[in-house]
Amino acid sequence: MSAFAPLRALAAALALGLALPACATPAAPAAPAAPETSPELRFVTCPVYRNTDAGRKSGCWLADSPEDGLRYDVTRSPTKPDWNRAVLVEGRVSAGQADTCGGIVLEPVRVSVLAQACPRAMLPAQGYPGVRFQLPARNIRPIHEPREQPARPYAERTFGVWFDHGRDFIVYQLSDYFTHMASLYALDIDASRVEITGWSVTTPETVSGHVLVEDAMLARRRADAVANWLRMMGVPAERIVVKVAHDGSTSTLEGSDGLLSPSRRRVEVRVIP
Amino acid sequence: MHVPTTRRARLYVLAAAAAALAAAGLSASDLPDRWWKPGEGRVMQESTDYPNAAGSLRVLLVDGPMETRGHPFFEPLGTNGRACVTCHQPSDAMSLSLDSIRRQWDLRGHHDPLFAAFDGSNCPDLPQERRESHSLLLDHGLIRIARPWPPRDHDGSPIETDFEIEVVRDPTGCNLSDRWGLNAPEPMVSVYRRPRPVANFKYILAMGFAVDPKRSQPLPIDPETGQMTSGNLMADRRVLTLEAQARDAALTHLEFKGRLSEEDIARITDFEQRVYAAQQTSRIGGDLDAGGATGGPATLRDSPAGRLGSQGVPVWSEFNAWADAGKDASLTPGQRAWRESVARGAQNFRERMFLISDTTGINSPMGFGNPVLDRCAFCHNMSQMGMDVAPGQVDLGTTTRPFADPQPHLPLFRITCTGEPHPHYGRVIETHDPGFALTTGRCADVGKITLQSLRGLAARAPYFSNGSAKTLREVIEYYDRRYNIGYSEQEIQDLVHLMEAL
Numbered sequence: 001m002s003a004f005a006p007l008r009a010l011a012a013a014l015a016l017g018l019a020l021p022a023c024a025t026p027a028a029p030a031a032p033a034a035p036e037t038s039p040e041l042r043f044v045t046c047p048v049y050r051n052t053d054a055g056r057k058s059g060c061w062l063a064d065s066p067e068d069g070l071r072y073d074v075t076r077s078p079t080k081p082d083w084n085r086a087v088l089v090e091g092r093v094s095a096g097q098a099d100t101c102g103g104i105v106l107e108p109v110r111v112s113v114l115a116q117a118c119p120r121a122m123l124p125a126q127g128y129p130g131v132r133f134q135l136p137a138r139n140i141r142p143i144h145e146p147r148e149q150p151a152r153p154y155a156e157r158t159f160g161v162w163f164d165h166g167r168d169f170i171v172y173q174l175s176d177y178f179t180h181m182a183s184l185y186a187l188d189i190d191a192s193r194v195e196i197t198g199w200s201v202t203t204p205e206t207v208s209g210h211v212l213v214e215d216a217m218l219a220r221r222r223a224d225a226v227a228n229w230l231r232m233m234g235v236p237a238e239r240i241v242v243k244v245a246h247d248g249s250t251s252t253l254e255g256s257d258g259l260l261s262p263s264r265r266r267v268e269v270r271v272i273p
Numbered sequence: 274m275h276v277p278t279t280r281r282a283r284l285y286v287l288a289a290a291a292a293a294l295a296a297a298g299l300s301a302s303d304l305p306d307r308w309w310k311p312g313e314g315r316v317m318q319e320s321t322d323y324p325n326a327a328g329s330l331r332v333l334l335v336d337g338p339m340e341t342r343g344h345p346f347f348e349p350l351g352t353n354g355r356a357c358v359t360c361h362q363p364s365d366a367m368s369l370s371l372d373s374i375r376r377q378w379d380l381r382g383h384h385d386p387l388f389a390a391f392d393g394s395n396c397p398d399l400p401q402e403r404r405e406s407h408s409l410l411l412d413h414g415l416i417r418i419a420r421p422w423p424p425r426d427h428d429g430s431p432i433e434t435d436f437e438i439e440v441v442r443d444p445t446g447c448n449l450s451d452r453w454g455l456n457a458p459e460p461m462v463s464v465y466r467r468p469r470p471v472a473n474f475k476y477i478l479a480m481g482f483a484v485d486p487k488r489s490q491p492l493p494i495d496p497e498t499g500q501m502t503s504g505n506l507m508a509d510r511r512v513l514t515l516e517a518q519a520r521d522a523a524l525t526h527l528e529f530k531g532r533l534s535e536e537d538i539a540r541i542t543d544f545e546q547r548v549y550a551a552q553q554t555s556r557i558g559g560d561l562d563a564g565g566a567t568g569g570p571a572t573l574r575d576s577p578a579g580r581l582g583s584q585g586v587p588v589w590s591e592f593n594a595w596a597d598a599g600k601d602a603s604l605t606p607g608q609r610a611w612r613e614s615v616a617r618g619a620q621n622f623r624e625r626m627f628l629i630s631d632t633t634g635i636n637s638p639m640g641f642g643n644p645v646l647d648r649c650a651f652c653h654n655m656s657q658m659g660m661d662v663a664p665g666q667v668d669l670g671t672t673t674r675p676f677a678d679p680q681p682h683l684p685l686f687r688i689t690c691t692g693e694p695h696p697h698y699g700r701v702i703e704t705h706d707p708g709f710a711l712t713t714g715r716c717a718d719v720g721k722i723t724l725q726s727l728r729g730l731a732a733r734a735p736y737f738s739n740g741s742a743k744t745l746r747e748v749i750e751y752y753d754r755r756y757n758i759g760y761s762e763q764e765i766q767d768l769v770h771l772m773e774a775l
Contacts, residue, residue, distance in 0.1 A: 049642075049644060051628070051646075053626055053646060055626070056626065056646065056647045056648060056651065057641065057645060057646060057647060058646055059628075059642070059644070059645065059646040061642060077640070078640050079640030080640050080641060080642025080643075080645070081642060081643070082636065082637070082642070082643040082696075083630075083643055083644065084631075084643065084697075111640075135584075140482055140483070140484050141482075142481050142482055142580070142581065142584070143480055143481065143482060143483055143579075144481075144577070144579075144580070169489050169638050170489040170490070171640060172486050172489070172639040172640050172641075173640075176484060176486065176489060180483070180484065183491075225489070225490070228490060229490055229491055232490060232491040232492075232494055232501075233483070233491050
């Protein structure tokens, strides 16, 4: 890269009328870039941990695709692998991200930890620096921090809550953020009704030779987990309606990050003023 | 010996006390008046220092002094002669040290209320006059905690569990006892735990975030008030508020027949929330709030609670200034070296990376990965306290095989998960204490114990919920083995010095 490249980028941004952020911390969560042209990869494999050290949470997670034989870097998934278990990887190749782990970077990417056992595999750093941890933009803020109230007139809003395959655990620093946003919005606007719809994927799919199918009850458990969150936050139970659906269409709500297959495993929270 | 202090007189009093003890051929721990007897009616001062092997502990009472005569924390409310203060001694950072336990046995034997048959002995069935009947308390600092089986909800309803429990080994006899065990008319599981400090509750009750990420839901709601709670009370989180804890402790530890009055509960919880305890001086390094450092309990009293160190005041940055202690010509070489060691220990605590694996509450169920590279301050993340800002139920392995050290003196239970297997142990687990699972009834919670305050450690050995680490060095060595950290001798010493300074 030319030494003038950053200046050129700055000039280009100014020419486009883009405002520069006041500080490095984004004010609102931004979805990772999802190149339209990059196909959505989906495979099952045993993960490999690379023992890099660029500070906390900086180890690398690699996954070799049985389909194309390539090694991918899945470190940026909200859920990281468990080295004792197989993983379902769903993601797109990121454009222009440097290889700091020894694999093709997938971002956006989702990892689901499966029940199938795997042998532990750990590689040394081998000169790779790893991925320095940055607090994800989708993080729940401390209670003591002031919070902006929504502006009137209040609008109906729908929040997507995304799940790993086979699980009803609300994914940390992804789905918990949107669930919490939904609960705070419902409280802030004193919502008259909150409709919570859960989906699971109950039609078997074969991925890398593994048959993946979700329990029909999972849609209910996912919806109940989200409804319980809202109730515990103080949303009146009588205003919450829980519904269940199966094998629904894909979603492009915020947080899906353009990944279609994982978006079928979701809960939608419709908050009505 | 307890030493009321003012800032001006403190050093003189300590020095004079030490000289007097030395002249008498005694150590401070030999003196019975360190021990607060139930109902003795002392005045608790606004500030009191208690010498210990590492230096001295300071206990602050906000809005003190306070007359303790007639106060329900200090009076023997129940039938066994104990008061709350019996197991929450000011000299022991409001917990109970093994030294204090042994001293009371030497002085009064089983007649001291501390050794009450119900939970101050290995099992009430045993002949109480014998030392061996109290061996878990006398040798390991452990109080018997009897939990109902199956676990009960707040209204007393049984909780549906996803595991079965059986007794593999029962050295105390209590878990197979017809009256006290799993087959008794009211089935109980007896586990043995250290008393937790009754101090610094501003931090223990603080809610930093509205969410418990380990359970993927908002913070637990107190069923009585409908209010959110920190989820950081008690080793197994069996109660959520100080009020509920007072009632639970009165019924069990004090054998109080009936129900505490609302006035008594209010007085107990008011007192508990005004007490701060932390090490104040080091035998080697001097005052812990000197030379730019801000150790000691006053910082605890005056700081906002429940803040995440990684987003605010870094954990143990109270000792950052001592990184330059070597340049302070006013210090002795020993003081300089010790203070620099504490500063290195604090930095190590925040920055020394190691791989954490197979630990529920860390590697599962959240998505941090198994393993995850992090440091002590990953979980011990609360500024000034080193607790977990989120509810701190984590399975370090101290109570559960194969990670637990051999503990032949403790009962061993076999847990068989009837639903999903445990994420790391599988379907069958052997544990000395199921911990949080005795509250939730969930197999995934087996072995989880709530992280506790790291303050006043030098005053309250032994450590871990089951007393398995006799010294601070043994605490570090356990982590070193558990996570294959590879600490150097210098790192171990620095971390021990840091913990002595807390």
